[in-house]
Amino acid sequence: MIKTLTGKIDFAESLRGQSATFILSMSNTKTANIEGITQAGIPGMLHLTPTLDAEFLCTGEVRSLENIATTPKGVPTPALMSRAVHLLHPFRTIELLNLGLDVTPKVDYFTYHDRGLSPSDSIATGANIDALAVFQKGLEFGQTYTPKSDYVILGESVPSGTTTALATALALGYACEDKFSSSFKNSPKNIKKEVVESALRNIDPTDDLFAILSKVSDNMLIFNAGFILGANDKEYSIVLAGGTQMACVLLVVNRILELMEREIDATKIALCTTKWVAKDPNSDIQGLLEMLNFPINSYYTDFDFSLTEHPPLKLYDEGEAKEGVGAGGTLMYGLLNGLSKEAITRKVESFLG
Numbered sequence: 001m002i003k004t005l006t007g008k009i010d011f012a013e014s015l016r017g018q019s020a021t022f023i024l025s026m027s028n029t030k031t032a033n034i035e036g037i038t039q040a041g042i043p044g045m046l047h048l049t050p051t052l053d054a055e056f057l058c059t060g061e062v063r064s065l066e067n068i069a070t071t072p073k074g075v076p077t078p079a080l081m082s083r084a085v086h087l088l089h090p091f092r093t094i095e096l097l098n099l100g101l102d103v104t105p106k107v108d109y110f111t112y113h114d115r116g117l118s119p120s121d122s123i124a125t126g127a128n129i130d131a132l133a134v135f136q137k138g139l140e141f142g143q144t145y146t147p148k149s150d151y152v153i154l155g156e157s158v159p160s161g162t163t164t165a166l167a168t169a170l171a172l173g174y175a176c177e178d179k180f181s182s183s184f185k186n187s188p189k190n191i192k193k194e195v196v197e198s199a200l201r202n203i204d205p206t207d208d209l210f211a212i213l214s215k216v217s218d219n220m221l222i223f224n225a226g227f228i229l230g231a232n233d234k235e236y237s238i239v240l241a242g243g244t245q246m247a248c249v250l251l252v253v254n255r256i257l258e259l260m261e262r263e264i265d266a267t268k269i270a271l272c273t274t275k276w277v278a279k280d281p282n283s284d285i286q287g288l289l290e291m292l293n294f295p296i297n298s299y300y301t302d303f304d305f306s307l308t309e310h311p312p313l314k315l316y317d318e319g320e321a322k323e324g325v326g327a328g329g330t331l332m333y334g335l336l337n338g339l340s341k342e343a344i345t346r347k348v349e350s351f352l353g
Contacts, residue, residue: 001335005278005286007297011270015239016336018150019092022082022241022326024057025156026050027099027219028119029127032160036191038182047102047119050157053079053325054096054105057086060351063106075315076352078274078324082155084347085334092149099134099219115141115223123167123199123216131213131222135256138223142230151237153333154227155326156220156245163192164218165248167199171216172209172255174291180244181283181322209259213252221245225252228269237268241329243277243322247288254292263294270297273328275304276316301331307345310352 002012032038032046042048045065052062056079086094094110100117115137121128158164166180182192199216207215213222228238228249240246250271257264277285278300289298305313315321334344 001302001341002332003278003300003302005298005300006289007270007295011267011297012272012299012332012336015151015237015333020151020153020333021093021095021147021149022086022091022153022155022330023095023097024054024325025097025099025154025220025224026054026101027117027158028102029158029160029164029218030119030122031124031164031195031218034122034124034160034191034195037163037195038160046159049077049159050101051103051105053077053157055107057083057325058094058096058105058107058110064103074312075321076312078321078327080348080351081327081344082325082330083351084344085330085339088339088343088347089334089337091153091333092147099223113141117219117223120218123164124195125198126202126215127164127217129214129217129219129222131217132210134219134222135210135226138226139230141223142227142232142234145231146234147236151239153239153241153326153329154224155241155329157325158218158220158245161218161220161245163195164216165221165245166192167196168213168217168221169248169251169288170196171200171203171212172251174251176288176291178282179284179288181277181280181285209255217252221249221252224249225256228253229256229264232265232268237270239329239332240269240271241326242271242324243273243328244283244285244288246271246273247285250292250296251288254294257293266294266296270299272299272301272332274323274331275300275302276319276322277328280319280322299332301328301335303331303335303341303344305345307342308349310349312352313348
């Protein structure tokens with residue numbers, strides 16, 4: 001049920017039966033306000049998506065809105081899968097990482113890391129991020145953070161994050177025009193292309209790496225690149241739970257290592273995504289990972305909703321939504337701990353009534 005994209009299955013197997021801390025990293029970028037660019041949430045309220053994801057993941061309730069976030073086509077948030085796995089085989093802890101939210105999740109008792117960041121602006125006009133400061137905050141977090149578990153599953157919730165990731169990777173010199181996924185079955189390529197081209201025009205030839213990131217990226221990508229580098233000499237491993245956005249985190253790490261003339265111990269890092277991303281004909285996550293200067297173990301979970309009759313869930317199998325809120329990594333955690341496809345499916349169905 002766990003398939004290898006790059007590297008060896010050994011890393012995944014070494015996690016079998018181990019405890020995990022799930023960290024949800026969340027941020028807002030005003031890029032999501034561009035009409036038609038994303039369906040990761042409710043139109044007009046996309047800024048609430050990470051807030052609602054965190055609330056549901058932690059409590060099984062949405063508290064900042066009456067109903068759970070769905071796309072315009074009715075696809076429910078991938079948080080349902082992460083929540084289902086947690087109820088069936090709980091994570092050691094769930095922790096929330098605020099990397100610039102418009103609305104704070106209404107959650108008590110859970111560890112909440114607020115790094116003092118503001119939501120970033122639209123990359124079309126300049127993201128207006130102090131990328132070096134954000135990176136340094138991530139680096140410090142990685143150097144000081146110790147989980148109460150064997151390893152960390154790092155997920156994300158960033159509406160329009162695949163667009164900012166695409167712009168980031170292109171700006172850093174990667175040939176990746178058609179390799180990033182979308183929350184849509186049919187990616188709004190014309191809209192994305194226009195926005196990304198606008199973002200790239202803001203770059204000055206004299207801009208260094210962090211000046212480029214300040215204009216075209218988002219807080220999640222930059223902070224988590226620092227987190228990974230800061231934690232690299234720690235004992236615990238990190239599983240990047242996500243799709244092409246998390247691949248972009250590694251592409252940022254790659255460029256920073258080149259700049260610093262350093263190497264990384266990649267045996268402590270892996271990426272795990274969903275089958276929907278891995279098999280997406282409109283993107284190429286494996287191709288992105290093969291652009292790294294270091295080898296990476298990466299996987300996808302052979303999980304789908306073929307066992308359900310719920311129309312909203314069937315939309316995943318048709319190519320909508322695909323990933324988010326750590327779905328790929330949490331599904332791997334569940335499968336490594338003995339959960340069946342049927343058990344996870346039935347639990348997800350129970351949230352929908």
